Each structure stands twice: as C-alpha cells, then as structure tokens.
Amino acid sequence: MTEIRLKVILALLTVLAALATPAVADRVDDLINDLLYGETADVRAGAAEFLGWFGDARAVDPLIEALNDEDSGVRVQAAQSLGNIGGARAVDPLIEALNDEDPMVRTFVVQTLGNIGDARAVDPLIEALNDEDSGVRAQAAGSLCYIGGVKAVDPLIEALNDEDSEVRSWAAIALGLIGDAGAVDPLIEALKDEDSMVRTLAAQALGYIDDVRAVDPLIEALDDEDSGVRTWAAIALGEIGDVRAVEALTYLANSDTDQRVRNAATVALGKLGAN
Numbered sequence: 001m002t003e004i005r006l007k008v009i010l011a012l013l014t015v016l017a018a019l020a021t022p023a024v025a026d027r028v029d030d031l032i033n034d035l036l037y038g039e040t041a042d043v044r045a046g047a048a049e050f051l052g053w054f055g056d057a058r059a060v061d062p063l064i065e066a067l068n069d070e071d072s073g074v075r076v077q078a079a080q081s082l083g084n085i086g087g088a089r090a091v092d093p094l095i096e097a098l099n100d101e102d103p104m105v106r107t108f109v110v111q112t113l114g115n116i117g118d119a120r121a122v123d124p125l126i127e128a129l130n131d132e133d134s135g136v137r138a139q140a141a142g143s144l145c146y147i148g149g150v151k152a153v154d155p156l157i158e159a160l161n162d163e164d165s166e167v168r169s170w171a172a173i174a175l176g177l178i179g180d181a182g183a184v185d186p187l188i189e190a191l192k193d194e195d196s197m198v199r200t201l202a203a204q205a206l207g208y209i210d211d212v213r214a215v216d217p218l219i220e221a222l223d224d225e226d227s228g229v230r231t232w233a234a235i236a237l238g239e240i241g242d243v244r245a246v247e248a249l250t251y252l253a254n255s256d257t258d259q260r261v262r263n264a265a266t267v268a269l270g271k272l273g274a275n
Contacts, residue, residue, distance in 0.1 A: 028056045041071035052081025064093045072102040083112035091118045103133035114143025126155045134164035145174035153180045165195035176205025188217045196226035207236025215242045227258040238268025246274045
C-alpha cells in the first residue's frame with residue numbers, strides 16, 4: 001500500500017512539474033525582456049537578480065550583455081547572477097569587465113570570477129591585486145585563495161605589504177589556504193603587523209601551512225595584546241604539534257584573562273599529548 005501511494009505521489013509531482021515548466025519559462029522570458037529593455041535601472045537590476053535565482057541558461061547571454069549597462073547597479077547584479085549560472089561562458093566577458101570604471105562593479109566581478117573558478121581568471125585576478133581600489137584588491141586576494149595556486153603565492157606575499165589592512169588580511173588567509181611553504185617567512189613577519197586582524201589571520205595561516213619554522217614566532221605571539229591573535233597562535237601551535245610550545249601553552253591555559261584563549265591553549269595541549 002505504501003509503495004502504491006509513493007508511486008501516485010511521484011506521478012502527481014511529475015505532472016505538476018510539467019504544468020509549471022511553461023509558466024517558469026514565460027517568467028524567464030519576461031525577465032530577460034526587462035533586463036534588456038526595462039525603462040529604469042531598478043527594473044533591469046531586479047530582472048538581473050531574479051534571473052540568477054531561476055538559473056536558466058537562456059539568461060547567460062543577456063546577463064553578459066548587461067555587463068555593459070549604463071547603470072552600475074545593473075552591472076553589479078549581472079556579475080553576481082553570472083556567478084550562479086554563467087559558468088565558463090561568462091569568464092571572458094567578466095575578465096573584460098575588470099576594466100569597468102566603477103570599483104564596486106570590479107569588486108563583484110572579481111568575486112564572481114573566484115566563485116566560477118576558471119583558471120583563465122588567475123592572471124587577471126593577480127593583476128587586480130594592483131587595482132587602485134582597496135576593496136577590489138582585497139576581494140582579488142580572497143578569490144585567489146580558491147584558484148590562484150602556486151602562481152599566486154608571490155603576488156599575495158607582495159600584498160602582505162599593501163597599505164590597506166583588509167588587503168593584507170585577505171592576502172594572509174589566502175596564503176594559508178594555498179599552503180605553499182614559501183609563504184611561511186612572510187607570514188611570520190606579518191605576525192608583527194600593526195593591525196590585529198592581520199596578525200590573527202597570519203597566525204591562522206601558519207597553522208594551515210604547518211611548518212616548524214613558525215613555532216618560535218607563534219610562541220612569541222602568545223603574548224600578543226590581542227586575544228584573537230593569542231587564540232589563533234595557540235590553535236596553530238596545536239596543529240603544528242611541536243613540543244617546544246608546551247610550556248608557553250600551559251601557562252596560557254592557566255593564566256590568560258580570556259576564556260577563549262584558555263580553551264584554545266587547552267585544546268592545543270591535548271593535541272600535543274600534554275594534558
């Protein structure tokens with residue numbers, strides 16, 4: 001009886017899906033028309049957004065065309081939606097859109113290229129690390145952690161010296177996620193950055209790379225004035241697993257004023273077999 005009911009339900013769902021498909025198709029057609037010919041920027045931007053939600057491949061070429069819309073908000077939304085449905089077809093037009101005059105558009109284009117993950121975008125994203133806008137540079141660093149690979153290591157190391165702390169932060173974590181040992185010494189230097197978030201993410205990145213060269217500098221970072229830095233330095237030392245850190249971690253676990261730091265130190269000691 002249960003099996004019969006299940007077959008009936010599946011049949012009904014199939015029928016309903018078939019009935020709904022023309023309506024969805026008509027809605028996509030309407031949205032494409034609004035995107036291309038809408039009289040106001042709000043209409044065109046809204047159409048671009050909804051087309052990304054529907055995920056219909058017919059919208060890809062109209063969205064690519066919308067990257068040249070006169071309104072920057074429409075161009076931003078077109079870039080975002082192409083990240084959902086554009087795939088490989090959208091990569092070259094998005095790379096071209098990195099020349100957009102509006103930094104917000106360039107920021108979302110960089111983000112979308114990272115989400116798509118096509119290797120053709122690596123060189124343009126590396127170039128975007130030198131964009132005049134710090135938001136674009138920061139997002140470029142974030143996108144390179146997904147697709148940059150070893151090729152992006154040296155440019156990201158250079159970005160650790162960017163004048164903007166957000167760029168330095170993204171560069172640090174990107175280097176950690178890429179995991180190349182060539183980044184260890186620059187990340188150790190970043191543990192002394194004036195910005196606490198950069199120092200925190202440098203410690204986190206060193207834990208990801210898991211290189212014993214970072215042990216002594218991370219032990220020093222356990223004395224950092226910022227609790228986030230101390231927390232991630234402790235976590236990183238636990239990941240690296242060098243017994244040289246036991247004494248400093250034991251002290252931290254028993255005396256730090258921040259509960260999160262004490263917890264991180266305790267966990268790290270457990271990984272070192274010192275509990």
